[in-house]
Amino acid sequence: MSADKSKIARQFIQTIPHATALSMEITALGDGMAEISMPYDTRLIGDPKTGVIHGGAVSALMDTCGGAAVMSHPKAPAGTATIDLRIDYMRGATPGQAITARAEVYHITRSVAFVRATASDDDTDRPVATATGAFTVEGR
Numbered sequence: 001m002s003a004d005k006s007k008i009a010r011q012f013i014q015t016i017p018h019a020t021a022l023s024m025e026i027t028a029l030g031d032g033m034a035e036i037s038m039p040y041d042t043r044l045i046g047d048p049k050t051g052v053i054h055g056g057a058v059s060a061l062m063d064t065c066g067g068a069a070v071m072s073h074p075k076a077p078a079g080t081a082t083i084d085l086r087i088d089y090m091r092g093a094t095p096g097q098a099i100t101a102r103a104e105v106y107h108i109t110r111s112v113a114f115v116r117a118t119a120s121d122d123d124t125d126r127p128v129a130t131a132t133g134a135f136t137v138e139g140r
Contacts, residue, residue, distance in 0.1 A: 032105035034068035039098045051095030062131045065101035066115040070135045073105045085133040093128045097121040113137050
C-alpha cells in the first residue's frame with residue numbers, strides 16, 4: 001500500500017467523530033486489511049451489572065475497521081461508505097479489556113468491496129463478534 005493511501009485512511013478515521021469519541025486507534029493497515037483497537041471505557045458500558053461494553057460500540061468499531069480496510073485496498077479510492085453490514089455477536093467482551101477489530105477485503109468489483117471482520121478481546125480464540133459487509137467503491 002502506498003504511503004499516501006495509508007496517510008489518507010488514517011486521516012479519514014481521525015476525522016470521524018465517533019471514532020475519536022470511542023478512542024479508536026489504527027494498529028495495522030495495508031492492502032485491503034485494517035486492524036483498529038478500542039480501549040475499554042466505562043462510558044461505553046451497556047450492562048451496568050456486568051460491565052460489558054455496549055454492542056453499538058462494537059458495531060461502530062467493526063464498521064469503521066471495514067471502511068478502513070476498503071480504503072487501504074490498492075484497487076479502491078480514498079473514500080467509501082457502508083452499503084450493508086451484518087454483525088453476529090458471539091459473546092460479551094470481557095470487562096476491562098480492549099476490543100480489537102480486524103477486517104479484510106476478500107473481493108472487490110468496480111463498485112463494491114466485500115469485507116469480513118472479527119472483533120476480539122484478549123481471548124482471540126473466542127471472538128466477541130464477526131461481520132460481513134459490502135462497501136462502496138467510488139470513482140474507479
